[in-house]
Amino acid sequence: MYAGFVELLLGDLDRAKTLFQSATPDWLDSNNRDYTYSMQYFGCMFSWVLINTGDEEKGRQLLQTNTAFLDETLSARTEHVDVHKPEICYLTSGDTEKALQSIEKQLAHNHLEDWDIYHKLPMYDLIRNLPRFLAAVEERERIISEQRKIIENMNHEGEL
Amino acid sequence: MTFFKELQRRNVFRIAIGYVVLAWLLLQVSDTLVPALRLPDWFHSGVAFLLILGFPVALFLAWAYEMTPDGIRSEKDIDRDRPATPGSGRKLDFAIIGLLAAALVYFVWESRFENVDGMAADATRSELPSSTNTETTATEVGLDKDRLSIAVLPFDNRSNLEEDQFFTDGIHDDLLTTIAKIGSMKVISRTSVMEYRGTVKKIPQIAKELGVTTILEGGIQRSGSQVLINVQLIDAVSDEHLWAEYYDRELSAENLFAIQSEITNAIADALSAALSPEEKQRIDATATNSLLALEAYQRGRRLMATRNTENMKSATEEFNQAVELDPRFALAWVGVADSNHLYSTYNRTIGPDSYAIVDDAIGRALAIDAGLGEAYAIKGLSTWSRKGPDQAEAAFKQAIALSPNYATAWQWYANSLALDSGRMNESIELLGRAAQLDPRSSIIGMNLGTAFKSVGLYSRAERQYLNVVEQNPDFAMANNSLINFYLAEVGRYDQALYFALKARVRDPDNLRYLNHLVNIYLGLGDLAAAENIHQQMIEVDANHRVVNAADLWIHLRKDDPDRTRAVLDRLLPKIPDRPNI
Numbered sequence: 220m221y222a223g224f225v226e227l228l229l230g231d232l233d234r235a236k237t238l239f240q241s242a243t244p245d246w247l248d249s250n251n252r253d254y255t256y257s258m259q260y261f262g263c264m265f266s267w268v269l270i271n272t273g274d275e276e277k278g279r280q281l282l283q284t285n286t287a288f289l290d291e292t293l294s295a296r297t298e299h300v301d302v303h304k305p306e307i308c309y310l311t312s313g314d315t316e317k318a319l320q321s322i323e324k325q326l327a328h329n330h331l332e333d334w335d336i337y338h339k340l341p342m343y344d345l346i347r348n349l350p351r352f353l354a355a356v357e358e359r360e361r362i363i364s365e366q367r368k369i370i371e372n373m374n375h376e377g378e379l
Numbered sequence: 380m381t382f383f384k385e386l387q388r389r390n391v392f393r394i395a396i397g398y399v400v401l402a403w404l405l406l407q408v409s410d411t412l413v414p415a416l417r418l419p420d421w422f423h424s425g426v427a428f429l430l431i432l433g434f435p436v437a438l439f440l441a442w443a444y445e446m447t448p449d450g451i452r453s454e455k456d457i458d459r460d461r462p463a464t465p466g467s468g469r470k471l472d473f474a475i476i477g478l479l480a481a482a483l484v485y486f487v488w489e490s491r492f493e494n495v496d497g498m499a500a501d502a503t504r505s506e507l508p509s510s511t512n513t514e515t516t517a518t519e520v521g522l523d524k525d526r527l528s529i530a531v532l533p534f535d536n537r538s539n540l541e542e543d544q545f546f547t548d549g550i551h552d553d554l555l556t557t558i559a560k561i562g563s564m565k566v567i568s569r570t571s572v573m574e575y576r577g578t579v580k581k582i583p584q585i586a587k588e589l590g591v592t593t594i595l596e597g598g599i600q601r602s603g604s605q606v607l608i609n610v611q612l613i614d615a616v617s618d619e620h621l622w623a624e625y626y627d628r629e630l631s632a633e634n635l636f637a638i639q640s641e642i643t644n645a646i647a648d649a650l651s652a653a654l655s656p657e658e659k660q661r662i663d664a665t666a667t668n669s670l671l672a673l674e675a676y677q678r679g680r681r682l683m684a685t686r687n688t689e690n691m692k693s694a695t696e697e698f699n700q701a702v703e704l705d706p707r708f709a710l711a712w713v714g715v716a717d718s719n720h721l722y723s724t725y726n727r728t729i730g731p732d733s734y735a736i737v738d739d740a741i742g743r744a745l746a747i748d749a750g751l752g753e754a755y756a757i758k759g760l761s762t763w764s765r766k767g768p769d770q771a772e773a774a775f776k777q778a779i780a781l782s783p784n785y786a787t788a789w790q791w792y793a794n795s796l797a798l799d800s801g802r803m804n805e806s807i808e809l810l811g812r813a814a815q816l817d818p819r820s821s822i823i824g825m826n827l828g829t830a831f832k833s834v835g836l837y838s839r840a841e842r843q844y845l846n847v848v849e850q851n852p853d854f855a856m857a858n859n860s861l862i863n864f865y866l867a868e869v870g871r872y873d874q875a876l877y878f879a880l881k882a883r884v885r886d887p888d889n890l891r892y893l894n895h896l897v898n899i900y901l902g903l904g905d906l907a908a909a910e911n912i913h914q915q916m917i918e919v920d921a922n923h924r925v926v927n928a929a930d931l932w933i934h935l936r937k938d939d940p941d942r943t944r945a946v947l948d949r950l951l952p953k954i955p956d957r958p959n960i
Binding site (some may be wrong): 327 | 421803833834835837866867868869870871872873876877880902903904928931932935936940943944947950951
């Protein structure tokens with residue numbers, strides 16, 4: 220799935236499609252959803268690929284399954300659904316408001332890992348230039364900068 | 380009148396003391412409410428912030444106003460030559476005494492009830508999700524006073540030779556395995572009793588810490604071709620001997636297993652523990668007739684428990700040696716399966732080749748002894764990692780039914796359910812059972828932390844992980860969990876870096892830790908540092924999948940599509956069938 224993700228980042232949708240499909244042949248098996256519960260964002264990336272390569276119906280079906288799992292099942296179990304980057308699903312369905320809320324929630328919850336890489340995905344084009352998105356990215360960078368200073372101090376004190 | 384006396388007259392000091400005590404109490408209430416009501420983490424910080432802000436305000440109000448029989452009056456309206464209203468100071472004194480008493484009661488309660496049972500108690504604390512059946516959890520996980528229970532303390536090595544310590548530990552380990560076959564009795568696992576080697580703690584104290592009602596202790600002396608073993612069973616409540624025995628036999632595997640069987644039967648008799656005919660048969664069985672195979676097996680177990688990559692590789696060799704020496708040694712085949720599965724999982728090389736070895740070893744173990752719970756446990760783990768939790772469940776249940784005291788079976792079953800998120804609460808309960816059997820196990824403690832993390836109980840998860848690191852600083856895997864936690868869940872790259880560097884010191888060639896360092900430096904935007912670590916990874920194993928994956932992430936960060944694709948093409952054939960597991 221990571222390979223499909225990388226091909227999507229590189230812009231080769233056909234290869235991304237093949238890789239996602241081969242990684243988990245039973246994507247559309249609803250019984251399989253819980254098993255890959257922490258990988259919903261890959262499911263939504265695959266949805267985006269399917270929708271943009273002529274498999275719109277299958278893509279929408281997969282998107283709906285993944286989004287329902289995030290919004291209904293997973294959110295009943297933890298308030299930290301945003302750690303799974305659900306905005307990838309919301310952006311695939313075109314819901315920019317929910318996507319921005321998800322990113323802002325990640326910021327509030329300090330789920331800051333790999334923003335730079337994930338935000339290169341094509342579905343983020345919908346919000347890439349919006350002030351709220353830019354503000355969130357800037358705030359994340361400010362938090363990381365603070366941590367760089369802490370690390371410098373730890374280095375200075377010989378703690379690392 | 381001096382300024383100090385004026386402060387005293389206006390009750391500023393009393394207000395300050397009262398405020399500090401009240402603020403502390405409010406913080407304890409907030410700390411309890413946040414998890415209980417599933418309030419966001421910032422709530423507690425917000426309360427602390429408001430209380431800090433309120434402190435100067437309270438002092439100012441104390442300075443500016445006074446309680447009088449006519450109500451609260453501004454200082455400027457009060458005659459300064461008249462003494463301050465005596466009643467108001469006394470009322471404040473009573474209020475402070477009341478608050479201090481409340482704080483004392485809380486402090487005593489917390490220290491008495493919150494820290495009794497280590498990790499086992501951790502699992503029962505109040506932060507379980509609202510949907511968890513906490514009543515059941517507490518009953519099953521907490522001190523189970525009605526169930527017979529025993530801890531077998533490490534035996535003293537009474538030989539003059541230091542190398543006989545290993546022999547002594549091996550006998551202790553085997554005896555534990557034999558006693559654990561008494562299904563009606565809770566038997567504390569080896570990892571949890573080993574820290575009591577040479578302890579000066581009293582028996583009742585040890586029993587309290589481990590949650591047991593009886594203790595077995597003893598010593599072993601190997602003398603030429605003879606072995607002398609003495610053991611005594613002690614009632615942990617009264618500290619009185621229930622049974623004692625002295626064995627002097629010729630040293631052979633057969634005799635060692637016979638002694639273990641006699642001790643186990645004597646314990647069952649002394650404690651009136653129910654023994655089914657099947658259990659009795661299993662207790663009396665001889666696992667191997669080869670002393671050398673037994674010793675290789677014991678070395679393998681010891682090495683595997685560290686979860687250190689190199690040690691686990693050595694463990695596979697020890698178990699291979701054990702089954703070569705005695706191909707009918709079923710538990711050693713389980714060791715082959717366990718060590719190969721764990722080594723390839725930790726080293727991220729798990730795939731068809733390692734599964735073939737694991738399956739073959741499980742098949743051989745069960746062909747020799749179809750009732751071996753330990754074999755079903757590894758069968759469950761192997762099935763889970765390939766096919767998911769549903770297909771693995773039957774094997775795990777079988778393992779627990781056959782070997783209810785095998786903490787690892789509970790632990791792996793719990794971990795499998797953790798992936799199936801709908802059964803997260805069950806998973807936490809099962810881990811509690813595992814922790815009850817092995818309260819000092821680092822791996823079980825760590826799994827509990829991960830379970831808490833999965834349901835969003837981050838402060839609980841962090842405390843659990845840190846507990847494990849504190850209890851066993853050499854257990855590098857605990858650092859790994861903390862690193863993951865700090866990176867993905869709480870966005871603390873500085874903390875992640877601190878623990879990743881510590882982990883690397885303990886296990887320098889572990890590609891998993893080096894990969895963490897690459898990710899941390901990439902997250903911090905320090906590409907040069909990431910490339911430097913990647914170079915070290917290449918020196919360990921240039922062809923390893925994780926090394927190529929790290930290369931991939933570096934080139935993605937560099938916006939170098941051609942090189943990224945080249946790395947991906949090199950990496951793809953190395954990705955196992957189901958890379959999401």
